[in-house]
Amino acid sequence: MKDKPLYEVTQIRDLRELIKKRVKDHPENPCFLVKEQKGGEYVPIMPDKYDKDIDGLGTALMTLVNKGAKVAILGETRYEWFVSYLAVTNGTGCVVPLDKELPAEEIESMLERADVEILIFSKAKLEAVEAVYGKVPSVKHYICMDKLDDTKYSYFWDVVKKGTDLIASGDKTFIDTTIDPDEMTILLFTSGTTAKSKAVMLCQKNICKNLMSMYSFVYIDPKDVFMSVLPLHHTYECTCGFLGQVYRGSTLAVCEGLRYITTNIKECKPTCILMVPAMAEMFYKAIWKKLNSDPKLLKKFNTGRKLSNGLRKIGIDLRRKLFKDIHETFGGRLRLLIVGGAPINPEILQFFQDIGIHSIQGYGLTECAPILALNRDVDYKNNAAGLPLPGCEIKILDPDEDGIGEFAGRGENVFLGYYKNDEATKAALDSDGFYHTGDLGYIDNDGFCIITGRKKNVIIAKNGKNVFPEEIEYLLAQNPVVQESVVTGVHDERKDDIIITATIFPNMEEVELKLGKKDPSDEEVTKLLESVCDEVNEKLINYKKIKRTVLRKEEFEKNTSRKIKRY
Numbered sequence: 034m035k036d037k038p039l040y041e042v043t044q045i046r047d048l049r050e051l052i053k054k055r056v057k058d059h060p061e062n063p064c065f066l067v068k069e070q071k072g073g074e075y076v077p078i079m080p081d082k083y084d085k086d087i088d089g090l091g092t093a094l095m096t097l098v099n100k101g102a103k104v105a106i107l108g109e110t111r112y113e114w115f116v117s118y119l120a121v122t123n124g125t126g127c128v129v130p131l132d133k134e135l136p137a138e139e140i141e142s143m144l145e146r147a148d149v150e151i152l153i154f155s156k157a158k159l160e161a162v163e164a165v166y167g168k169v170p171s172v173k174h175y176i177c178m179d180k181l182d183d184t185k186y187s188y189f190w191d192v193v194k195k196g197t198d199l200i201a202s203g204d205k206t207f208i209d210t211t212i213d214p215d216e217m218t219i220l221l222f223t224s225g226t227t228a229k230s231k232a233v234m235l236c237q238k239n240i241c242k243n244l245m246s247m248y249s250f251v252y253i254d255p256k257d258v259f260m261s262v263l264p265l266h267h268t269y270e271c272t273c274g275f276l277g278q279v280y281r282g283s284t285l286a287v288c289e290g291l292r293y294i295t296t297n298i299k300e301c302k303p304t305c306i307l308m309v310p311a312m313a314e315m316f317y318k319a320i321w322k323k324l325n326s327d328p329k330l331l332k333k334f335n336t337g338r339k340l341s342n343g344l345r346k347i348g349i350d351l352r353r354k355l356f357k358d359i360h361e362t363f364g365g366r367l368r369l370l371i372v373g374g375a376p377i378n379p380e381i382l383q384f385f386q387d388i389g390i391h392s393i394q395g396y397g398l399t400e401c402a403p404i405l406a407l408n409r410d411v412d413y414k415n416n417a418a419g420l421p422l423p424g425c426e427i428k429i430l431d432p433d434e435d436g437i438g439e440f441a442g443r444g445e446n447v448f449l450g451y452y453k454n455d456e457a458t459k460a461a462l463d464s465d466g467f468y469h470t471g472d473l474g475y476i477d478n479d480g481f482c483i484i485t486g487r488k489k490n491v492i493i494a495k496n497g498k499n500v501f502p503e504e505i506e507y508l509l510a511q512n513p514v515v516q517e518s519v520v521t522g523v524h525d526e527r528k529d530d531i532i533i534t535a536t537i538f539p540n541m542e543e544v545e546l547k548l549g550k551k552d553p554s555d556e557e558v559t560k561l562l563e564s565v566c567d568e569v570n571e572k573l574i575n576y577k578k579i580k581r582t583v584l585r586k587e588e589f590e591k592n593t594s595r596k597i598k599r600y
Contacts, residue, residue, distance in 0.1 A: 039423060066287065072289075092196035100124070104152075106153050107133060127220055131266055143232075154178065217449055234450055251393070298363055301364065308370055436475040439471065485504060518536065534582075
């Protein structure tokens with residue numbers, strides 16, 4: 034597949050070109066499918082309306098602040114969020130997307146650290162906004178996406194109308210303002226506590242180069258319909274699951290929330306979905322649970338899977354027919370799953386591929402806008418993070434005898450640095466322009482990036498060898514009784530040794546099924562988990578073996594992107 038040509042893509046230099054070319058090239062395809070009320074019908078938003086609303090809001094914002102101002106967005110995924118983002122980047126200043134799950138004190142800290150002048154928020158975040166109102170001197174204007182009785186907050190659509198009226202009277206301040214693609218216009222906070230999170234500075238060249246490279250690797254058709262299920266403040270969803278659809282001419286349907294995923298999928302019938310591994314695993318487990326509950330259904334599925342894989346070798350593809358019932362649960366049209374945010378079990382990707390839903394994973398970081406490597410739709414490995422994107426150079430720093438070292442990436446998608454943090458910038462970006470990712474792995478003979486773990490998580494065994502906890506956690510996760518696990522190295526001072534310890538939060542439904550009894554004792558559950566660790570140890574060399582098993586009775590604490598806080 035190495036000689037497979039890249040797909041042709043539209044060249045763009047900034048995000049204004051992104052929307053203007055969308056209006057010109059695909060005026061008939063809705064940009065978004067949104068719901069005006071919970072449980073209602075999906076309503077299309079056409080490119081022309083989106084473009085005019087962007088210009089209206091941008092024009093109005095420029096009467097409130099000087100060009101270059103920081104404007105924060107705080108709210109759930111909705112049309113007003115999409116309008117706000119491009120209204121800021123396309124002339125007003127620098128957009129600062131905030132995590133809607135953060136408590137008020139963290140929101141206050143980020144507004145202050147980012148020197149935000151305007152806060153655009155949704156009514157759902159009113160309590161948090163009330164708590165910070167007036168506490169951050171730089172914030173002079175508060176705009177709510179929903180109509181409120183409190184007059185200290187401007188109403189979003191009143192602001193848009195003001196700008197639209199100004200344009201009608203000849204105001205071209207926003208429309209004609211110049212955009213420097215190398216200037217910081219996006220400021221993103223990384224996951225973590227207020228003290229640890231860093232503000233990543235991105236420019237429009239970073240985003241545009243990433244979009245063009247991604248879609249030269251994976252074909253997205255203008256007629257494709259995506260469904261947005263991930264939070265927009267993350268650059269993964271923002272670039273790949275919002276800006277990418279505007280760029281390609283496709284349509285984005287807004288999911289009403291995680292509890293509505295299955296309902297919304299059947300309503301909007303997406304052809305593509307961006308997911309994180311936990312979500313893909315949820316669907317995978319739900320399908321297998323249904324299959325395993327009916328021996329006849331399971332036999333039929335396994336026979337169909339074997340038959341399908343055999344027929345595909347001779348060019349006959351019956352997957353959509355053989356697995357029609359599963360396809361219907363995804364709306365009947367789903368053709369592509371793109372998974373990112375963390376490594377995924379290759380078996381899950383293979384499963385979806387076998388039933389006719391092509392599934393690939395990519396590798397990215399906020400600092401890379403975000404994609405650094407991606408599996409192509411025509412050239413992929415399920416155990417790999419992907420191939421370096423066109424225009425990206427990836428190398429391994431200080432490889433060990435197995436070729437494993439830290440990934441470093443360089444390209445026009447790599448960030449400008451950390452806002453007001455020269456020390457962190459110098460630590461992350463070397464003098465040659467390579468960003469040090471903190472992820473460990475190697476590049477195989479075919480050029481694919483294989484991730485083995487995070488640099489900060491590595492356990493140094495007594496013999497000096499590296500133990501990657503992610504490798505052991507992956508093996509533990511193969512057993513259905515393990516819901517979550519964290520593997521650590523605990524220093525035993527008495528033995529002067531590192532004890533590989535697995536702390537496991539079990540799936541109690543599976544535990545009870547395995548033990549054949551309700552409400553087993555902690556001792557019984559621990560004994561079962563120890564047997565699971567013993568099975569995993571058979572696959573590990575001695576210095577990697579789990580020596581201690583700890584039962585955890587509640588889920589691990591997670592950040593807002595659903596990653597376990599290890600420390």
